Amino acid sequence: MRLDSSDPGFADAFEALVSARREPATDVASGVAAILADVRARGDAALHELTLRFDRIDLDQAGWSVPREARQAALQGLEPDLRAALELAAERIRAYHAGQKPEDRDETDAAGVRMGARWTAVESAGLYVPGGLASYPSSVLMNAIPAKVAGVDRLTMVTPTPDGRLNPLVLAAAEIAGVDEVWRAGGAQAIAALAYGTGRIRSVDVVVGPGNAWVAEAKRQLYGTVGIDMVAGPSEILVVADGRNDPDWIAADLLSQAEHDATAQSILFTDDAAFADAVSAAVERQLAGLSTENTARPSWANFGAIVLFDDLARTPPYIDRLAPEHLELAVDDPEAIFGHVRHAGSVFMGRHTPEAVGDYVGGPNHVLPTGRRARFSSGLSVTDFMKRTSFLACSPESLGKIGPAAVSLAQAEGLPAHARSVAIRLGL
Amino acid sequence: MRLDSSDPGFADAFEALVSARREPATDVASGVAAILADVRARGDAALHELTLRFDRIDLDQAGWSVPREARQAALQGLEPDLRAALELAAERIRAYHAGQKPEDRDETDAAGVRMGARWTAVESAGLYVPGGLASYPSSVLMNAIPAKVAGVDRLTMVTPTPDGRLNPLVLAAAEIAGVDEVWRAGGAQAIAALAYGTGRIRSVDVVVGPGNAWVAEAKRQLYGTVGIDMVAGPSEILVVADGRNDPDWIAADLLSQAEHDATAQSILFTDDAAFADAVSAAVERQLAGLSTENTARPSWANFGAIVLFDDLARTPPYIDRLAPEHLELAVDDPEAIFGHVRHAGSVFMGRHTPEAVGDYVGGPNHVLPTGRRARFSSGLSVTDFMKRTSFLACSPESLGKIGPAAVSLAQAEGLPAHARSVAIRLGL
Known part of the structure; x- marks a missing residue:
């Protein structure tokens, strides 16, 4: 398509370009909801069944997880050039993201009120890695390294292995990035496993990573149960x-x-x-x-x-x-x-x-x-794997300065216990 | 309920306390979806109809928006004590949140690659304020001030006015906080109006604020169309x-x-x-x-x-x-x-x-x-109304240093145009 900004119809043509839909509307919401409910209710058994159906593998035979040794072997099996390239990428991504770690605050203001905020990492995060064509080692690095820089204790990767196939580059990247666990699971059932846990797979706090329409819808439906990166x-x-x-x-x-x-x-x-x-x-x-x-x-x-x-x-x-x-x-x-x-x-x-x-x-x-x-949104960052706890500390003196205003506002809002909890400390 | 950590059954009893459901499961998803689709398709006409049905007011008679003069009059009509309390609260909230504004980054590393990030405010944000009992002026301050500190150009408030009732304290707080527009709209239809626009009401980029199950579900369904604060x-x-x-x-x-x-x-x-x-x-x-x-x-x-x-x-x-x-x-x-x-x-x-x-x-x-x-999540902050744009700048020399690794990785991922776009600049 060619547009010329000097053409009379340009404004409309440009708006049409801006609002053109590129994705077919696929209504997978009810199918996804059924899978989420099934995994939530039946855990391992549901995941086993769904993986047999969609990926044609029996997890009890193939192994539910990919052992550390297999990931190390994949890394050691890489051509030296490719390994060096992955390691350079990892090192550069790590350096940039280290600069994103937010600083804590701790201040005392003129009224004598101390306040601030502390940042901490989430305990666990889950990373979805698609199978097949879109199975990119670079995406493993880009999703996993910020989590590890943030300080996530347990980083769990899930990836479908249709007919048992697994991309060794993805395993090598997981090893370089410090992924802690790798499970053979894909689709909405893998996202459900991360959010709810299944027995074998423990639940996580945040789920990130790209995927098809089923994966994206599962993340959207589980938003709030876990943190998610974005709608992509x-x-x-x-x-x-x-x-x-x-x-x-x-x-x-x-x-x-x-x-x-x-x-x-x-x-x-x-x-x-x-x-x-x-x-x-x-x-x-x-x-x-x-x-x-x-x-x-x-x-x-x-x-x-x-x-x-x-x-x-x-x-x-x-x-x-x-x-x-x-x-x-x-x-x-x-x-x-x-x-x-x-x-x-x-x-x-x-x-x-x-x-x-x-x-x-x-x-x-x-x-x-x-x-x-x-x-209105930003690229993935270290703060997607962290959260902020604010804090406040009053002394009798500083509460005396700002407390009466809180009492007035609480009364005006019709919340007498709010008012009392401040007033009682001021002897009001 | 009383628990004692020294009791033998304590661990189980505590887990039951942790996982107790406090909200009845209300399935409003399909009702909300219908309202969103209606407002998206018919704009002002749908909002007019829905407001007549749920809030029993005719917007053409009552006025769609609350004019600036009414908000100023509400502020001037406050008792002096209450006005002072609201102004003290606003000033303290403003001071704390000003300290949340993130810093831009601009660095050049050892390879000569320049990179960084710039933060900018979203252009517009929408603030939902519930009607009735939960209509709190303090919530208006807490939601509106971070948006204004971030640098949001247009801050649009929506609030239901059932039978025409409007809390003057809420209007006064909106005036103090710098809210730009106030519209009489509530429920899922108000959230839809903010996300899609209706003709009279222009769409916004981010929607925040508390609400009932319908409002919460509308925000969840529109997550990704707009940014939202959180699931509360x-x-x-x-x-x-x-x-x-x-x-x-x-x-x-x-x-x-x-x-x-x-x-x-x-x-x-x-x-x-x-x-x-x-x-x-x-x-x-x-x-x-x-x-x-x-x-x-x-x-x-x-x-x-x-x-x-x-x-x-x-x-x-x-x-x-x-x-x-x-x-x-x-x-x-x-x-x-x-x-x-x-x-x-x-x-x-x-x-x-x-x-x-x-x-x-x-x-x-x-x-x-x-x-x-x-x-996994944090309180509302200035960054909920901002986003980060990262940037990268290579010179011929620095591209020469890091580019070959990108070529190797792109080839390994089966993405030849990626590889070519780098290789062609290196004369490879």
């Missing part, structure tokens, strides 16, 4: 590029998003019509040789877009309207645009920062808000 | 008190929770059986004269508990198991206990810090996780 949709990138980029570079960036999923979205904002044509041509050229062409081509054809602006300085309001998961600013002065952007999950600055480098080894998290949710 | 249940307090407290003080503290709601829970941990008896007697005595007796008595009778320990130093694991919303430590050295507590919403330290002072004028937020959710 198809991935997306917005590249802002002037004409002084190599069209092949930008085409590769657009396709790196498109190859994730046929519902992924890649959008280019540019101020150069000839460059737009060159990128279009390069996308077609690169698609032809791509092993992921069957995914990337429908994504680009159905959801890809190139939008022409007369001046890239005019793009920030349109960037904010899309609130993209990934924003790449392939210009000489990316700060000039970033400085005016309010809503984006993660920004990749300059001509030498392809989004894909951030998927693996940049440091910041690649679990990011999609579907315009960057308007 | 009945309120609770755990008081840890030795025998050297005035039993009347502690009885008042327990009742200040019980009077909120018949499903609220008040628990006392003590190491002194005679003190426990004295508190029990004081609760009965105070209940007799209380205007909220009809609420507080069933709460105390059905959900209240006193647990005897031989040593209060043994309480922290039991405190963590309950993960109480409010924890009051009425002992000489509260730090000795707090230092070993991991899960609590907010802690009130010492003999002169009744929980109620924190409900109004302490400074920290009174919107806190209930129902053991302090294991």
